[in-house]
Structure formats: structure tokens, C-alpha cells
Amino acid sequence: MSLDLTGLEIVMAGDDPNAARYAKDIYPVRQKGNLLLCTLLLGNVAVNSLMSIFSAEIFDGTVGFILSTFLIVIFGEIIPQAFCSRYALRIGSTTIPLVKIIRVLLFVIAWPLAKGLDLMLGRELATTYSNAEMIELLNVHVKENKIDQEEANAMAGALTYKTMCVKDVMTAMEQTYMLAIDEKLSFETIGKIFKTGYSRIPIFEISRDNIVGILFVKDLIFLDPEDNVPVRSFIQIFGRNVHLVWPDDTLGEVLTELKKGNSHLAIVRDVNNEDESKDPVYEVKGIITLEDIVECIIGDEIVDETDAFVDNDQRIKVERGDTFEWARLRLLDTKIVDEMLSASEISAVTAHLKTNHTKSFQLLTDMQLRRLVSSTPVTTFSTATQDLNKELPNELLYEKGTPSDTFTLVLSGRITILVGSENFKTDLSSWSVLGASALQTKDWIPDYSAFVSDGPCRCIRIGRDSFIESSDALENDVSIALSAIDSVEEDVTSFGESAPSVASSTDEHVPNNRKTVLKLLFHGDDDKVDLISNGDAPIVQFTDPPETNNNEQATEDAG
Template sequence: MTALLEPQNLILVGIILMLLIFSGFFSSSETALTAASRVRMHAAEKDGDRRATIVARLMNVRERLLGGILLGNNLVNILASVLTTVLFTNLFGDSALALAAATGVMTALILIFAEVLPKTYAISQPDKLALIVARPISLIVTVLSPIVSMVQWIVNGVLHVFGIDTNASAWTAADEIKGAVDLHLQEGGVAKRARDQIYGVLEIGELAIEDVMIHRSNLSMVALESPPEDLFKEVLASGHSRLPVYSNDSDNVVGVIHVKDLLAALTKAGDAASVDVKKLLRQPWFVPETTSVVKQLRAFQSKREHFALVVDEYGALMGVITLEDILEEIVGDIQDEYDEELAGVKRMKEGGAVVRGDVAIRDLNRAMDWKLPDDEAVTIAGLVIHESQTIPTPGQTFAYHGYRFEILTRERNQIQSLRVRKTFEPDQRKNA
């Protein structure tokens, strides 16, 4: 005890304690600056907080930030360990016991007071602490940047030898947002419908018209040659406000009829037979199926139109695209009194659902909260045909992507309905 009170040993104790404080500072700063919210820092920066600007700048040079903090932390920890060894040697002599005691004490002190305690505090309020340490850490990173740059050059060189690219990142900004939204959905902070709408906004740029259009197999059309009375009945029975009108051949679309125009003409004429349908036709607007959904949305806005006919590269009619179809990709199904809720999807009590073959995979994923891939096919029937490389027959079952598909009905070469449910079965080979 007398030896500990000697001036040189008291100085060593004071320096060691100061180094432990520095170590705790570096540890807490590392946790705070890596866990701080970019969104909240950006908001604080817009409000004029200069500390938030420094934090944002440090977060944008993450390698230099972590390199500077780790370098400073290791320097003070190593120096503290060396001085502790000197202190214990002064107290107990140059022996193995002194070295063991110094190692044990220093390990406990660093673990508790320089690592666990400061990091626990920092993780509890990272944004607040990040703003506090921003200026001193920025200064330290600037001072140590030459050494950090040299260390980073060596590290990158070694990793490059093993074929590791430190600049490559598999995550995009959209992926990060999706991950955050999914996490909040699991924690109950975000509703499923809100999650689907955010996904819709993020993914709409990846879609083409052919991914969201109404296919011609489900398209309601009327023939120009039909008697006016029959044409009126077909238009009103369709439940749609606009319908394509063809002459002789369904590929020969000559115009679009609007219910409003039809009813106005009927009211004026007083008799369906007296209405000249040709004069009511609006000019059809044809767009390529490869047009992006975002581009088509802007075209709808600029032309103040809601309805367009989709054609392939040969000019053949493929379907129609409406403004409502595009908006539904963002806000979900827009239903009125004529729409069926979850049309074509019937949930089963035992799990899974009976699905109509022409139901879009994206719509099914939203309705059932599934993750069926939609890269190679638009409809659920198309997915089964793509994966099996055949036209399945009723009764056949397949297992792909963690889901089981059972074919229920088929008409000609079209799968009319199938039962889909999650499964743990391994995927079948495409040529099975």
C-alpha cells in the first residue's frame, strides 16, 4: 500500500484512469456514430444544426471514421496496458504474478468501463451522443487520416488478393428502406397496407405496361357492326366506363366508346336505333407493351387521358392499360360497387388459396403476403408453366420457391384455377 502512494505510482494510476476514459469515449463514439439515424441527422441538418452536418459528413466517410476511432482506441488501450504492467511491476516486482495480475485487472477494466458500459449507454441514445461527439471525433479523424489511409491501403490490398471488393454493395437505398419497413411491420409500427404502398412506390420504376395491363383474354370489347340496342346492352353490362370498339376483327380496333357519350346520345335521340355509334367513337390511343409504367403515367397526365390500348411489336392488340391500373400498383386495389374483393383469390381455412390462373403474381403476393417471384411471369399460371416448362394437366402438383401448386382445372392450353399453399418441399427440377 505504501508503494502505491509513491508519487511515480500515483502518476501512473492517474494516467491509466485518463486513458480508460479516452477508451470509453472512443467506444461510445463508435457505437453512436454507426447507430445514429441518417434520417434524423438529415432533418436536424435541414433545421440548421451544424453538428448534424458534421455527423452526416463522418457517416459518408465510414472507413475513415472507423479507422480513426479504432486507431485512437487501440493506442490508448495498449498504452494503458503497458503502464498498468509497469505499475504492477513497481508494486510486486518483476515476476510472472505481476504480469498476470496486470493482465487480469486491465482486461476487466477495459471490458467493463471502456467497452460494455460506454457502448450500452451509446446504443440507448445514439442520435444525442453522436451530436455531442461529432466535433472532437471529426478533429481526431482529420489528424489521424494519413495513418488511417496507409492502413486502409494495406487492408484493401490484402483483401484484393483474396478477391474481395470492399466497394461492392449488394444493398441499394430501396433495399434498405424495404428492410426498415419490414422490421417496423413485424414490430407493429407500420400497417401492412402502408408497407404495400411504400413497396409500390419503390418498385413502380421497375415495371413495364405488360406487367400491369388488363390482358386481352380478360378484355371487354364491342363490335361496331352490332345492332345499336345490343351494343348498348353490352356496354352497360360490362361495368366499365370505356370500351374498345372493333370492326370485323378484334385486332382491328377503330375507336373507344365512353358510357357518358353513349348515354348522352341516347337521351338526345330518345331511341337506341337512332344513335349513330360511329360519331361517338373517340380516337384510340395505342402504346407499346414495353413502355415503362412511370413513362405511361406521365403520358396519362400530359394527355389528360385515362385509357390506352397496348400493342406488341407486330401491332397486335395485347390488352389495355388504365390510369387506375397504374395507381393500384401504389395504393392497392381501388374497388367500387362493381368490383369483387380479391377477385380470383379464395382463401382456404386449412391454409393457402384457390387462385384463378390469370391472377397477377404481384396482386397475389399483396393479398396473401407471399413472396412468389414475378421476374419471369406476370400471372400465377404463367409462373407454373415457366417453372415446369410444360402445360400441366388437372391433378398435377409442383413445388417451387417454397410453395406447392396443384392444378385444379384447365381449358384448352390455359390453366383456369389452381390451389397454392406454402410448403417445405424441395423445388422440383424444371424437366421433371
């Protein structure tokens, strides 16, 4: 009788095949609950009475009373109850044939009683639980390791979200990113929208309490940033309506509206009547999204690919191992500029200079070159202007016959050079270099003029002084390394004087250790290692290159 119909139905639909089979055997008998109740009670009373009569006939009254009570309590109550509390389904399924026999024997008496109970009490009520009881039941299942905490949170959220108010879940007005309707959708504005990571942006007019539309970020795919389309025109074209809710609305009501597909974002608006001397006015309290409600249901924060914060209320930033570098967009548009190179750009520039311009940077190691590139700011030039009566533009990067000490690497844009007496024109674009000889030749004079013909032109410019400082830093690094090696050699020598056998074997390895350190410093360049370790030449030496034909020099410098 402890197994009600609802419990049996749950077990029959469960994932335990044995328990489901036991419940299926018990269910037909359990359906007639009052008949089963009357049968079991009549049988129980009959057995207890019979035992008392036999005990009284065999023993005297007191002994029979004590004996019958002991037997009934131990074998009729305690032991059956203890086993049935643990193996109720299995015992119930096994005893079904016996119960059917007893029901037939007692049917004449049990059926009228059961029928009377049916008429007086009606059908048997199923066991049900309130939301609070269900949550407590979930906690019990978590403690028994039947379900994990995440599953319990999701179930509990599904039970409670309908009664929660919008004001408890919404994103406050102060933490909401909005755009004014008079702004232009320029590249800068679209870049700011991109960095926020939001898919829907509220648009306000005059005041942030006057929301007039919603901008869908996916609609921006139709725009050309160079057109500077006004936000007002954009909103009028797409006509995204604003869905309004009140702070005291329940999440169940709001979810019903958001599921209809009109919008996944709603503006939370309330009436401000705190100042009795003024008329009540509408005031925007914040926003609520479909994602906010889903997070409330599952009991956890949802962080998508573009979210900047895990929790907008707490302003907890998303920690990503592979964050998107804004600098990568420079490959798509030259308008995106920063003052310094990004980490990926530093690696690319260093590899390019070391591979394709080895002669200019052969005196620097990879580490020194990377340090020089990372410390060099990015310079951005606009397209050069030219007066009608002048042969050359006003803004020149290099001027023929004018000394220069600057090396230039073009990252984006286009530079035009004019070579020779006839001003032969050549255009240079990304990854081209100018003034390569200026790094090693003092007062280097270009035989060409160069200017930006298609800007903005983004480039890095390395001065000869910065290059020499990097070379001096290299010399200091080598000197420190050689001093450390000499110190080790002295220690080994002094030790060898007291232990000749050890010294003789160690001396053979000293030069090798010296070369090993230098090889690590120069990243495996054996020529430099031999040159320095043998003391045959200075570490850094600048010489003027031999004179070359002007056209050959221009071709090399503008490579």
C-alpha cells in the same frame, strides 16, 4: 463513427425533435470523418497502452496482463458499445465537447493521417439500399409497428412496378366489354353500357382483334337515345385515338405515356406467328388502364362508385349495401320496363293504394296488399291503333257495356277514356286507377271505354280472382290466430280450475290478449279488431254496391 452522414441527415429531417437536435450537434464533427476516426483511434490506443504500462509497474507481468485486459474489455469495449448501440445520438451529442478537446490535443498526429486517407480513399460513401433491400427494410418496420401493412404495400409497389410487364397486369380479352362499330346507340345499348360501370369502351370492326376507336361514356351526354346514332358516326365525330402497347412493355414505360393525357386506356396487342404456314397477324390480348397501374403501385384494388367487379380477373363482384336500382330510371324514361315491380316500386304502390283508394282495399291488411302487388306482373301496352272508319281504337283496355273483372293502376304513359253517350274525353296519367269497382262486384260493366293514347304505357292489372284469393288468405291468417288464442284460453282456464286465485286474475287479461293479437294482425285498426273479436260479423263479405249514376260511377272508377 457508426452514425454516417446519410443517417444523420435522415434523422435531422425526421419528426423526432430530440433526435434531430442530437444529430444536428454531431453532424459538423462527423463531416470530417477521417480526422474523427484517426483522433478516436489514437486516443483509444493511447489509453489502452497507458493502462497496460501502469498495470505492469504495479503488478507482475502476468497479473498486469490479465488485469489490464479485463479492464479494457469491460470498461473500454463492452459497456460503451452496449450503451452506444441504444443511445448513440444522445451519447454522441453529450460527448462532443470532449471529442473536440481530444481532437485538438492529437491534431498534430491525427491530421496528417486523415489527409492521407482522404487522398487515398476519396470522399466517404453514403449508405444505400437496393430495391430488394428496401422492401426487406419495410418488412422490418412493419414488424416493429413503425408503419402499417398498407403503407408498406404502397411503398413496395412503387419500388417494383417499373420492372413489371404489361401482360402481368392487363385485363384479358375475354373479360373486356366491347361494342361493334355497326351497332346503334339506342336506349337499350346505352343501358347496357351504363350497367357495366366502365368509363371507356373499345370499339371493334369485323373482328375483336381490330380495335378502331374508344368510346368515352361521358360523351354520350350529347346523345338522344331516340336518334339511334350509329357507333361508327359517333366515333368519327369525337375521334378518340387508340393507344397500343406490347405485352412485354414495362409499366414504367406505359405509365409515362398514359400520363401525357392522350388516353387512360391502352390496347395490348401482340403478333401471332404460331402458324408458320400463314403470315403473322396482329392479335389483341387485352387492355390496360391507368387504374390498373395505380392499383399495382398501391398494392390493392380500387373500387369506384360504378365498378361491377372488385377484380376483373377473378370476377369478384362488388358487394354494396345501397346498390342502384335500375328500376329507378323508369322515372326518367318509360322505355325501361321489367316484368315485375322493384322493391321500391312495391312499397310506393302499396302505400298509394292504401292511402288514396282505401275503400277498394279496406278488406286487406298492409301485408296482404303488399303480397298481392308484388305477385302481380307489370303489363306494358303500346299506343292503340285506330282505323279510319272506326270510332274507337282497336286495342281497348275497357269497352263500354262489356263486363270486366280487372283493376288497373297506371304507372307511366297516358290512357284516354271516353265517357257517356257523347264520348266525353278524359286523359289519365301516372298513379291513376281504372275499374276500382271490378274487385268487389261480379260481372262489373264499365260505362266508359279506355285505351292507351301515349305508349308505351306501363301498368299493373289486378283481377277479381286474385283479389279474392288475397282476401281468403287474410281469413285463413285470422282463423289461425283465433285458434291459437282459443288454445291459450283453454290452457289458462284448465290451470285456473286447480288454482282459483290465479285463474281469477288471469281471466281478466284473456280478452285483452285476444285483441292484442288481432290488433297486430290488422296493424292497429281498432274497428276491425272489435268486429272480429266480438263475433258480430264475418271476416270477409262481398256485396254489390248500390246503383249510382253512370257519370258518377265513371268518375269514381277512373279516379
